Amino acid sequence: MIKCNNVLEQANDLSALILKRWQVLLATGDFVLGEEVAKFEAWMSERCNGANAISLNSGTDALILALRALGIGPGDEVITCANTFVATVGAIVAAGAKPVLADVGDDELINVDTIEPLMNARTKAVIPVYLRGRPLNIDAIIDLCRSRGVVVIEDCAQAIGTTIDGHQVGTRGDASAFSMHPLKTLGGFGDGGVLVTTHPEIAEYAIKARNHGLETRNESVLFGVNSRLDSLQASALNLKVQYLDQWLKRRVEIAAFYDQALSRTATTVDLGRGKPGGSYYHYVVQSKHRDRLQSFLAENDIHAAVHYPTPIHWQEAWLKSQPPVVLPNTERLSREMLTLPCHHHLTDSDVEKVVATIKRFDLMEKQ
Structure with missing residues (x-):
């Protein structure tokens, strides 16, 4: 059978190298937010033109934390599309906001013509989706949203390697969400994700929120979640990025x-x-x-x-x-x-x- 995905083959190709890395990591006890995680975040930041890259448990959590960092919640509306994985809309609902669905063009992507008629005083955010790793006209969407005081969160779950003008997508909006699910082109052996942003205040919120809002081991400055990319996954990803x-x-x-x-x-x-x-x-x-x-x-x-x-x-x-x-x-x-x-x-x-x-x-x- 010629398969539509290569999850198993990719795992088998690199299993010996990854198991060797894991054996070394297991001997260190450095399992949570350690050196391997920092190394992967540094690679992701470099890939995204120096933007802040905060690793998380999933791309879904990256969307949720981005929405929360931007103050999106009950009473707010967020526009996105319906031809995406359910997580895009699920994140909006999880943040307490109302999802509003725009139709798409013949290229399967939302654009200013499908977004603008849905905007009103309650519209606080737009989440365009780089479906299938396909670039969209993000600058036109951002220009529209900026003129209305609306934030943009780019759903880049499928878009590692997708470029506009030679640059990795995900840094033009206020924040973006990447997925490292095993099915993705750059996937781990479990869930994983990254929130990318050029805004220091969003990055600072995400860094705290992903770890229960802790500023020190015993001091919580906000009520967050447990959404950390573990060191084993980061170690595997650090090997895969080479390929x-x-x-x-x-x-x-x-x-x-x-x-x-x-x-x-x-x-x-x-x-x-x-x-x-x-x-x-x-x-x-x-x-x-x-x-x-x-x-x-x-x-x-x-x-x-x-x-x-x-x-x-x-x-x-x-x-x-x-x-x-x-x-x-x-x-x-x-x-x-x-x-x-x-x-x-x-x-x-x-x-x-x-x-x-x-x-x-x-x-x-x-x-």
């Missing part, structure tokens, strides 16, 4: 091959339209016959996935707690998008097989 750019390069190569090879099939090219700066966490195509195509690929030992089959406004959690909303483009895309395998463990022959199988499906549909 990240090599992995990202391979994803871009595969995406370029798909772009060219699939450009004349009924299954269209990547929804990102080859926009530069994409990190290709997902490579997604559209098909009016998505479910049949997915089944045909599976019959030929190719795993293609749907991210995400049910938009958040159709989820039970939303329907039980929020007013109904209609998002035509989001709903249409949810029925048509399909994620193809795109990761560094794929061989050229794997990628060629994916393309050949899609072309065979295309011919069958025309008959």
Whole structure:
């Protein structure tokens, strides 16, 4: 089976090196907020143009703490999209604010045209999502929000390696959230995340809030949470960062091959339209016959996935707690998008097989 993700293969590749590191770490007793964590935060800061990088238990916690640091809570509205992992909206609800869902463009991303009509006096924040590691027009969104006194929190959970003008995304807004979940391009062996910000006061809040609000071992200056990236995960990530750019390069190569090879099939090219700066966490195509195509690929030992089959406004959690909303483009895309395998463990022959199988499906549909 040609897999849609390479979590197991990546773990097996590096397991000997990581276990060796862990053996050394276990002998130190340095398990919480130690040297390995500081080293990873320094790497992340450098990656993000020198911004503050505060490691946490998850990307979800990074969103929640960013919202809290910016004073977002009950009575406030936060605009985001519905075609994202449920954590984006869950973080807004956890902060006590009301989520407001904007529709997306044909590229699956929210933009000023979909955000602006939803703004009102209660709008306090916008969370644009770099879905699939795809760059969006963040400067236009920030300009709109600044003109309205609204803060911007960038959801970069899928966007490690995504760039705009050659720079890692996540530093243009007031804060951003990255995920190091095992499925991510740079993932640990459990949960992990990073809050990135250029604002010292947000960084100071997050550093305290992630550790119960402690200023010293026995003095709490605010009521926080337990959201620390543990040293074992940081140690593994510190090894993986050495390979990240090599992995990202391979994803871009595969995406370029798909772009060219699939450009004349009924299954269209990547929804990102080859926009530069994409990190290709997902490579997604559209098909009016998505479910049949997915089944045909599976019959030929190719795993293609749907991210995400049910938009958040159709989820039970939303329907039980929020007013109904209609998002035509989001709903249409949810029925048509399909994620193809795109990761560094794929061989050229794997990628060629994916393309050949899609072309065979295309011919069958025309008959």
